[in-house]
Amino acid sequence: MSSQTITRAGADDAELAPLTPPAWPAATDPPDAASPARPGDPRWVRPALVTLLAVTAGLYLWGLGASGWANSFYSAAVQAGTHSWKAFFFGSSDAASSITVDKPPAALWVMELSARMFGVNAWSILVPQALEGVAAVGVLYAAVKRWFGAPAGLLAGAVLAVTPVAALMFRFNNPDALLVLLLVGAAYAVTRAIDGGRSTAWLALSGALVGIGFITKMLQAFIIVPVLALAYLIAGTPKLAKRLWQLAIAGVALLLSSFWWVVAVMAIPAADRPYIGGSQNNSLWNLIFGYNGFGRLTGNETGSVGGGGTTTGTGQWGPTGFTRLFNSSFGGEISWLLPAALVLLAAGLLVTIRARRTDRTRAALIIWGGWLVLTGLVFSLSKGIIHPYYTVALAPAIGATVAIGGAALWQRRAHWAARLTLASAVALASAWSYVLLRRTPAWLPWLRTTELVAGLGLAALIVVWSHLRGRVGVALAAGAIVVSLAGPTAYTLATVTTTHSGAIPSAGPAGAGGGFGGPGGGGAGGRPALGTRTGTFPTGGFGGPPGATTGAGATGSASTGTGTTGSPSTGAGAGAPGGFGGPGGAGGANIGGLLNGSTPSAALTSALDADASTYTWVAAAIGSNEAAGYQLATGHSVMPIGGFNGTDPSPTLAQFEKLVTEHKIHYFISGGGFGGGPGGSSSSTSSAITSWVESHFTSRTVGGVTLYDLTSSVSSAS
Secondary structure (H helix, E strand, O other): OOOOOOOOOOOOOOOOOOOOOOOOOHHHOOOOOOOOOOOOOOOOHHHHHHHHHHHHHHHHHOOHHHHOOOOHHHHHHHHHHHHOHHHHHHOEOOOOOOEEOOOOOHHHHHHHHHHHHHOOOHHHHHHHHHHHHHHHHHHHHHHHHHHHHHHHHHHHHHHHHHOHHHHHHOOOOOOHHHHHHHHHHHHHHHHHHHHOOOHHHHHHHHHHHHHHHHHHHHHHHHHHHHHHHHHHHHHOOOOHHHHHHHHHHHHHHHHHHHHHHHHHHHHOOHHHOOEOOOOOOOOHHHHHHHHHHHHHHHOOOOOOOOOOOOOOOEEOOEEOOOOHHHOOOOHHHHHHHHHHHHHHHHHHHHHOOOOOOOOHHHHHHHHHHHHHHHHHHHHHHOOOOOOHHHHHHHHHHHHHHHHHHHHHHHHOOOOHHHHHHHHHHHHHHHHHHHHHHHOOOOOOHHHHHHHHHHHHHHHHHHHHOOOOOHHHHHHHHHHHHHHHHHHHHHHHHHHHOOOEOOOOOOOOOOOOOOOOOOOOOOOOOOOOOOOOEOOOOOOOOOOOOOOOOOOOOOEOOOOOOOOOOOOOOOOOOOOOOOEOOOOOOOOOOEOOOOOOOOEOOHHHHHHHHOOHHHOOEEEEEEOHHHHHHHHHHHOOOEEEEOOOOOOOOOOOHHHHHHHHHOOOEEEEEOOOOOOOOOOOOOHHHHHHHHHHHHHHEEEEEEOOEEEEEEEEEOOOOO
């Protein structure tokens, strides 16, 4: 059969080129697409797109309010931003702006605008996240469809929609939802730039979107920048000099959109702004390049719980290496189609190796496959703080790579090597789903066997059936897609029908791996029996909160990461070094900590509400999650001493004493936070404040929580 150019990924009945790398002339590029469903598309395209977006919206919005405040750390910041424009701008944890959250505020701005319009509640906070997910699916569809047709675009969007970690994070109030949308938008803009026509403007838009991603989650947004630049440098239509000049303009747009907020904040005197949460010197530069930057790679994160890197293959947050994304912590979140995506990426690059410089298939694989490989390597090898839900950033890249690589090989399906590669991808997806589903053996045991048998059977048919055209070809392709997506779809349905709360949510059914390695540990943690899905601390555990004086947490177990004494949900006991205990003090109330916000009793809420208007802060507590629950319950500012981990040196003891003298803080709530672990030396500030309060003020127990009235000191007070 002679070699022949194929003009469209969906050309079913054209004579197909052999697997040897073809050269595609520019004249065969598909026509411009001004809209997701342009004139000339089959009639089914628009209804199919509407169905995809509607089903995605249903998945992400169904029962959304059941998760309540979700991550109360960010919900409290949203509440603060609705009370104060100053808190809004800085991303403060409390309306009085004592300290910011440990991320930049772009994601908070979206939720805060919604909450200002519709009130502070679970729906006003979480619906914007869900809509960002629907938008991400739509933009990904448009990006892939533009060059590879509607079937490929729909497949890419569907893979993103049913990836378990995507369903988790687009129903949660962490910054990752907005980050993913912005990065998908940036990749789409580069795709448009490669098309030619206003390419400079599209590149500038791409840089600006990545820059907004920077003020969403800092340096993580920059991971894909080299990939986007490389794709345009290779495949852009202008001459090399102009391409370099255009990329320089995109770089300027990126820097301006990234650092305008940083420069504005740092230009304000420290006395007139909140402390920069997550930093150790009240500097955004420290936050950017330390706690939220290179410290994530090396593990040297001063102020982090469990900070301090290692020189072995195990980081402070679990085992590192090329198999990390497949382990029991990360695998069920993201890796369902990862083996298939890598196979299709390699095959797609192989068949385009001799194509002309501007070949679109290769350009698309550089964009999306490069995104997948580079981000995956960063996540796999990072020794600093990493949680499985971070992998939502891989979901669009996996979806696009599967769709593009599959389309490239489907064009050449008359060649045995193309069919064998497609069959291998289907077999790998089914086999790996079987492995992942076996990790929860009691959950839908029939599904893993059914998917494996069906997947291997379809793979065999794809290999032996040499004429995959017409209805037979469509039926086999549809069957392979359905079978390959069965496992992740089931996990996604389990995710959306379960409430999630705390700082580290996990996808999938109960019993699935979703934790992360604790300091010095490497195992994967299961979910705790808390009634909600949260990650856990396997192996190693953490010390108790600063100032904790009672109880003792035992060493965390390798399988669950929870100490035998000390409960994060009841607050009974304070973990001694090595264990994961709850905050110190009496039990009986849901005291917070690192994972979950506090849930005060009615009696405690009433006590905090008393004379609230007289004080700037109705209370102070160690750690932002501890403070968040009280703040959300009362609607009044609660000072989070030490920020998220309780390890930031804010406020200092002298500053705290001054505020107490000025009667700006009513109560001090004992317990909460973490001891900091290795590298968390600044927790001594929180400990010093706790000790000073305990020695100068009397305590009483309200609703199971130890409360110190800072307006009434003991007789020995100085």
